[in-house]
Amino acid sequence: MPELPEVEVVRRGLERWVAGRTIASAEVLHPRAVRRNAGELPDQLKGRTVLSAERRGKYLWLPLHDGPADRYLVAAGDDEAPESPVAAEALLAHLGMSGQLLVVDPLAPVEKHLRVRLCFADGGPELRFVDQRTFGHVLVAPMVQRSPRPVPEPITHIAADPLESAFDDAEFATRLRLRRTGIKRALLDQSLISGVGNIYADEALWRARLHWARPTETLSRPVIAELLSAVREVMAEALGQGGTSFDSLYVNVNGESGYFDRSLAVYGRRDEPCPRCGTPVRREAFMNRSSYSCPKCQPTPRNARP
Structure with a gap:
């Protein structure tokens, strides 16, 4: 999607x-x-x-x-x-x-x-x-x-997205810590933060060195700020490359495909080397979908919330 x-x-x-x-x-x-x-x-x-x-x-x-x-x-x-x-x-x-x-x-x-x-x-x-x-x-x-x-x-129930001027970082941090769920599940909650889906959640979490099942209540405000920065960075880079196209179904208004998929670090790259440390990327089941992460850069927390 x-x-x-x-x-x-x-x-x-x-x-x-x-x-x-x-x-x-x-x-x-x-x-x-x-x-x-x-x-x-x-x-x-x-x-x-x-x-x-x-x-x-x-x-x-x-x-x-x-x-x-x-x-x-x-x-x-x-x-x-x-x-x-x-x-x-x-x-x-x-x-x-x-x-x-x-x-x-x-x-x-x-x-x-x-x-x-x-x-x-x-x-x-x-x-x-x-x-x-x-x-x-x-x-x-x-x-x-x-x-x-x-x-x-x-x-009207959809939250502001991280590229909007209306997005309030401090309010997001407060609401996120109250969620008591896994961080990726929270990122996909469009009533909390809109526009983030499976691909960019995985990419942002890799950049922030966070496992997708890290409990939201354990995140400090500086860590949340780093995560928001990673979300914005990966989205800005994707915008610069026309978005991510895995097949012919996603195109712009002129029918042209984006090519950010060539820059993805972990999403869809199971068993390929992590661009940061070389460890093979892992794929884990998540909400009837998949999560991709680096076992070394993003170790699974003992108190994981799937």
């Missing part, structure tokens, strides 16, 4: 290609890809302008406005900025296991697993939601005010 860096790569592409454009029509080709009344989506989107592209954790949304976009552009020499548009609703998207948001020429062939198609009034590239496994979804949702910015109503 795409994690924060992969979703941020897509968001940046949407910001570049979709923001400021008015939707002329929307077509739903598979109702399961749309939550909350798929039949209403075309009418909900027609004639509305995309103001920007936003993200929190693994969720993307396009704030929608009923007025024309050029009304809000500041002309050279203007003494006063125009009124800022307010989005009462947004098109919210979650990519799931295999979802793709592609910016495509209107004359391009239709993809085999095309689920939703948006055409724009300017006749330029359209936005297509393609999802082979149909675990992802889109929907129009009301915006709810949350400090420091509004978010779509369905994701």
